Amino acid sequence: MQNELEEHVTSLAQKCIQDVPVIVLGSGASAAHGLPGMGHLSDWLGRKVEVDGSDADETVAWKQFRDRIRTTDLETALTEIQMPASLTKRIVEATWDLIAPADQEVFARVVTNRNELPLSALFKHLLSGTRAEIDVVTPNYDRLAEYAADAVGLCHHTGFHHGHLRLRSVEQPIRSVQNNKPARTVNIWKVHGSLDWFSDPDDVVVGLPIMPSRLPGMAPVIVTPGYEK
Template identity: 30%
Template sequence: MKIAAYIEEAISVNPLLVIGSGSSCGAGLPGMHQLSKHLQENIVGHTGDDLAIWKEISRSLDKGLDLETALQSVSDISVSLTSSIVEQTWACIAKDEKRAMMKISMGEDICGFVKYFKKYLHTKNKVLNVVTTNYDQLVEFSASVAGLQYWDGFNTGSVAYPKQYNDFQARVKEIKNKRIDKICHVKVYKPHGSLSWFKTNHGQFVNLSNIGYSDLPLLRENNMNPAIVTPGIGKYLETHQQPYNNIMAEMTNSIQETKSVIFYGFGFNDIHIQGSFTSLLANTSTLKVILSKSLSESFLNLIEEGEIRNFVAIEEAKNGSRIVSDVVEENFFERNIWSFKELLNNAWGDY
């Protein structure tokens, strides 16, 4: 099979999109290296054991250890230190998110998501599924610009609270029964949380869409904590709570039902999330497209161990894209199709 035919088939059957940090870096948001530097510069004021533990983590980062491994290398991080890590992680990404939102709102489709969503707006597909481990809201911004509604586990509105999934399903069923063609939803599964999610000092989760980096002093004043799951050991503990476990359950359902999946900027380094894809990766009837500036060692190990079948993986190469696949004939393509935006431009035209 030719790669063009494989990609056309994969994107024509309403694929599940799995979006990792590589996509956000391409959009100008901080990556793990920048986040590590930000944390080292801004986590201050701790004393005693907290100070000693943070110095140990910081030394590991200076030696080149990645952030997640560095955080997991210490045995016990206190609630106070964890709160600082969460807050400064939120601050680092929130600082640049508004700039990306402005670009999208002014017509710059920085990731290709707007083009993708618009293509499906007038089809019979009432629901598009997106899984993202990113905290940013590039998917949500793009869906809104494209004219689609989205569900991320919360009600709609500037101040929103967790919404049960069966209520959302009832809404979609109502739309289908009325045969309204123009209403389409994006289900955005964010197992690590979102920049717009917060937890009050009473334990209530709330989605505040108009809160940004400049509001950090106000968040502190009102004891509002960002509800994001940091790259360290906390993710395995916090995601068993609401709203994360509901989101994970519905995400798993979407994974099981999909006919094709596109991974964009996903490094296959997150065991917590990747475990949800194990059966899908080995499923020979599910089409898989993997897009990355550079294919990770973890992904290449999956190939070597035979744990992924029926796939096309694309990475950057000189004057084009390198292709690794068990189903297509080519190993090089003359255009840059390793980014989602350029993949769509090649498949649908530069418009």
């Protein structure tokens, strides 16, 4: 019976690989490489987000949040309490400030060790045949999927043009060509935003290179856990 079950699981796994499934990456995929989790983020927000009492709505919302977080998780607390836009902005900035340095540490490791991320081997295997594209869906802000694709010479597409100052490719996806054939590409659908996406003073969303800190006037385009989702 055990052997039959193992054979069935193996056969099912092989069929999934052959059909090239959509890959869904959750927070666990990032936590394994040192990216902060919800618990760490909760503690960080409590220490880094400051409310001076000058805005009554902020003061009330933040007190409610601090009280609620003592008895529940971060996402539940942020779902139950609707924050003023000004407070949400500071939460987003603090979230970026926590996760971005950890993301850059992963990138530094990938630069010196192209086998750092198991995703690289998975991407390479799934694109080893005739298929030119695979799709990844993730709520994570980090760029581990992008790094994993780069490490094995694959293109990646996140909905933006190429270059240092990347604008959204709203009309049609940007596709690379190699030897007159579509280049092997990992399409990464980042449903809650990304650490390298920012809104400029004119509310135009752009993609920027890896940076050690946020540029003045550029707001991170990430959706925090909770109500804003």
